[in-house]
Amino acid sequence: MILRALFLRPLVRAPLRFLATLLGISAGVAAFVATLASNRAALASLREDTRALAGAAQFEISSAALVPPEALPILRPLEADAELLPVIEELVLEPRSGAVLRLLGLDPLLDPRARGLAGEALGGDLALRTLRGEGVWIAEPLALTLGLRVGDDLGVEAHGRIFELRLLGTLPAARSDGPFATTIVADLALADRVAGRKGRLDRVELLARPGVDPRDLEREARALVPLGLELRSTGARAAQTQGLVRSLEFNLLALSGISLLVAGVLVATALATSVVQRSRTLALLVSLGAGRAALVSALVVEALALGLLGGLLGAFGGYAGAHAVVPAMRATLTTVVGSAPENPVRFEFDLVWLGLALGLVVAAASAVLPLFEILRTPPLQSLARERPDWLTPRARVGAVGVAILAALAAHELLRLPAWHGLPIAALGSATALLAALFALQGPLCDALARLAARIPRLLVLAGPLRLALAALAAGRRRSAWAAGAVGMSVALSVAIATLVHSFRTTVVEWTASSLRTDLQVRTLAPPGGVPLGTLDPEVAQICKRVFGAEAIDDYHAAAAEVDGRRITLTGANLDVVARRGGFGYRDGRDSREVLARAFAEHSAVVSESFALQFGRKEGDTLQVQTPGGTIERRIEGVYYDYGDSQGTVIVDLADFQPLYPARATHHVEVYLPADVDVEVARGQLLDALGGRFHVEVLTNAELRTNVLSIFDRTFAITNALVLVNAFVAVIAVLTVLFALLRERAADLALLRALGASRLELGAQVTLQSGLLGPWVPSRGRDGYCDRRDARHRCQLAELRLDARVPPALERDSGRARRGRTRLSRRGSRAGLARGACQHERRAPGGRMKFAASLACLALLSGWKQHASPFEAHFPADHGAHPEFKNEWWYATGELEAAGGEHFGYQLTVFRLGLEPGLPPEGESYWSARTLYSGHLALTHIGARTTRSAERSARANGGLAGARTDELDAWIGDWRIVRDPSTGTLHASGRAREIGVALELDLRPAKPAVLHGPDGLSPKGTQAGEASAYVSFTRLATSGHVTLDGRALEVTGESWFDHEWGSGQLGKDVVGWDWFGLRLTDGRELMIYRLRRAGGSVLPICAGTLVRKDGSSRPLASSEVELAVEERWKSPHTLAEYPARWKLSVPSEKLELHLCARAPDCEIDGSHSTGVVYWEGPVKVEGSASGGGYAELTGYAGSLEGRF
């Protein structure tokens, strides 16, 4: 009943007050939630997306100077424990939509992300085309947004060039959420070309193999990572970005927090006022015996209702508002961390919970004041004795004392530096000032009212004023709170407006005096963003050609560290800039003098924010850590820079380039002679650029305008929050006013009865509202410090939001005007993309499921064919033959461990050529011209089990390859190599995922054998269908096998094959059976037969007999009879393999029975060679005994056309 009497019924019958209060609290919560949600969206691509993009990889190796491909062979030993995934990542601009997209260059052969994204779609023809860099993949929704279908061209701008990327496929929406929604997936080589990396990588990610402890991997990697490269977890990059924007985020949230505070005060005032409005009802209920607890509960319910509803409305309102705010937020953040792909504002339930929590907390805190009102409410009978609520002297002194203490605290806090980059002290100072303001409201209201009471003639002279003061005094506490709310909001607004205006004025002056370039050439920026990436080096060359090197400042920038903290190291042509001059210097010297000295003495100039943050001054020496080493420079001067908060060190370009050899030009600045017309010069430059480059050429005036527009965009979010503050404060004032009016309704009615006019009553009300905040604006100015006090400026800059002129614009020389390429003057940007620009087109060449499928898709033209006779020349012919398409080095053998266990092993390195001949000039280092695969298998004969592992890699970066002059073929840490001094082969490899490692020495017992008549082994009936086939047919083997951590010393015998050719397999051959047999009588037999579909066998050479003395002769097919006596059905593929044979070679008096020593020796190479086959040890019995290996292909899928 009390709830109904005090809350529900009034709400229904007079909802305006409740709704106004609800609106106020929703606005405060919405401001906070909108700030948070838009901040998340703006940062997502830099923060969460960084983590999501990394996928399952635990670590990454990177460098500010990029990872050179030469580093990869050094990291190769890690291949045993991790997949090394090279990545190139670059932001590109889609010109039609202005969208910033992420180009992600992966190795589709290796990278599980490619597999995960494209799934089965990335196979066959598409796999080859992706690997060859013929096109890219994007998410389906993105394709829809851009109006593209598979087969269309996606035009992107990067490095000032347009690239047309053929859309090969789309990633299903279900697999491409998060960062992949705005990512272009491409082969590494294509990304290299577009990003202009010249073979360098953004990073190499490490994905631990199953069973590998990431901590062990980290330890191993740290021991191997070369100097200049950094190993960190994949989350660290996100954390670093987080660190950059932490201060900015804090400031924005603090601002929106103040909105919330103002909203809280609004609620308190409104609730308190509502208590007074219902004072009679309250007093009556007290008279009737209502307990205070019941009354308080009703208030609490009202507060909670306001909090819940306000919080809920605020959360949803904030989410909606975030969409409007996010462009401004993104504009603000890009000035700190650069552009990033857009992420939509995601609705997350935690924001709803946050909104509710904020609303409840604010409402609960706000209920404190009205609680006092309720507890003070006397019974109705005592209510009649209500009289003005003057402050006691003690209360007055106390309030003033609190205000003074708070003001002193504010002053002291302002002296403190930022805490870990966060302006906590500055925020505390601002809060203390607001508290001082708040504390003073009560005494001020009180003093005003008392003063008015002592002016006898006031009622006569200014009746409305007198009555207004009396009304305020009557509700002094509530008036004080309302005034406080208004005060805070106005103070904040004034402070920020003053700060922004002053800072803007400073920036205007600074740009006028410091930006001295005549023209600036830079890459294009997305709408509301900063220029993306770096310029194609040719642009700088063209500028030099047109204007002369002495007029060009080729500006470079990269990340470096000082004292373990990140800074920007800039390389500039100091001699060029010195002629014109630039930024103002702290010690007052002419910038030309400072720069000239810095150039002459190889010293550096640093920004003021650097000097303050790192405590350095002119004349100090500083050490800068870069990937290329540490450099030491004396500080020649400290310059003013209003665009930099992180700290910049500028050295001459000649000092910069050796440290970052691959770093491209960030932008070019042109200094023209005085008599040159800037527009004419711009025209000349555009002509020279010839429409090939998509760049901006800005004149000085355009540059200055650009700087200011970025400044304004940066502060858009601040201004929006100030508006919200003002809105909430207005509602606070209105709510209190209406309440005061209602409270004084009887008084007003009496005045009317006594003859007061409506005008006079209106004046009273106006004065009443005006009295709520007359002394506030002055407080706003107190929050603004002398801009000459750089420290305060910097601190306020922190509070102000770290607004940062983008790196492209922070130079100490002028900026160029906005320019257009010739085509854009003629037409639209779309015209640029499709017009006469000379676009980069990809020479024809994703995740590859099987190299063999690529082989069958790749053309044979351009590959060398064997011509008989063939003579082998060793040792060179033990090495690779890149002019031929296919090649493999194949070791198999039987081993016995000291404990009596018997094994069969296989280690194979396959080479597959994709593109014959040498790469054309300009082709990416990462262009996939040769692929390698590896198989490692171990059969435990006793356990009748076989474990196998496979590898795939492109022959770039040294992760896989083979020497051409000697036998040395490897993939990852699997390797077969020949010691030229002893002739011994060494076969080694670790496959942690199957718990197997091999370390074997293979000593040839006989010289190498060249199989086939005329030195070529026929593989078909047509001319050219033959391979060069060399074997060591008997090798004494010793070494170690590690199985599940058990190291076993083993001995045995092996067989080694090396075969190469181009499309050698006959067209109608679906598979083959191969045997490498070692007989105890010292002979070896190589038997093979090529099967057609239907089971018939090609009537070609059937094998080789190697005699005891090492001589050999080919065996004709007529000499060999091979009959299958038993078969085994694979439970994995259901393929039926022969398992027992009868082999007859009557000409050699051989009647042999061959039997597989373990039936299950099926090898799944579907992710490497694409072939599933059987390879295992066989036992030989009959007229001779022995052992050997058999290879059976084509039983689980035809090999037709693959080799």
Next chain:
Amino acid sequence: MDSAPTAAQTLARLTGATRRYSRGAEDVHALENVDLTLAAGEWLTLVGPSGCGKSTLLNLLSGVDQPDEGSVEVGGLELARSTESQRTLLRRRGIGIVFQSFHLVPHLTVEENIALPLALDRKRDPARVAELLERVGLTPRATHFPSELSGGEQQRTALARALVHKPMLVLADEPTGNLDSASGARVLDLLDELRRENGSALVIATHDARLAARADRLVRLADGRIVYDGRPQDDPGPPR
């Protein structure tokens, strides 16, 4: 407190009750050394000029106010020594109050206003409420709001509210002060009728001589002191 004392029992007693108010340097004696006893079921009228202490005495009886000296005992509860909760409970269950200005809750209906004391005590008695609505003749107006009622109807509502919980003591401060004579008479009749049925004692502060004449006993106050306490017909009138 749940059952009203019998007619012979003393319901309330003031002993040497004194109440003063400060107005700057001056003290105003609202009540000075008042001794008064009220029997259960008795109708006592307080008369006297404005400022004589009638309202103060009512406030002391209701526990809203405390004497500066002396004691006040109601229903066996020594109010000066009682806690706020005890006094609240006294007002909730044992006392009904009728104000001159009605003081109905503007956002509650007539029915709800009447039921308010029961609701404060977490009780529901729709039959009792309906009965009182009927008795005060407001059944057709049960769902109307106070702003829709005449003065007499409002006071009848207030009257019903004061008696719905069958209090042992009803306090009325100028209950007919804002009513015309016909309405006032009707209110008074109802008040007397209902309180007799409950056995409630009634203390009315009034200027109205006719009202005073109907009481069992008349107490005249002047300058905070009792100058007469006896039968109405024996009242000599205000002191000169």
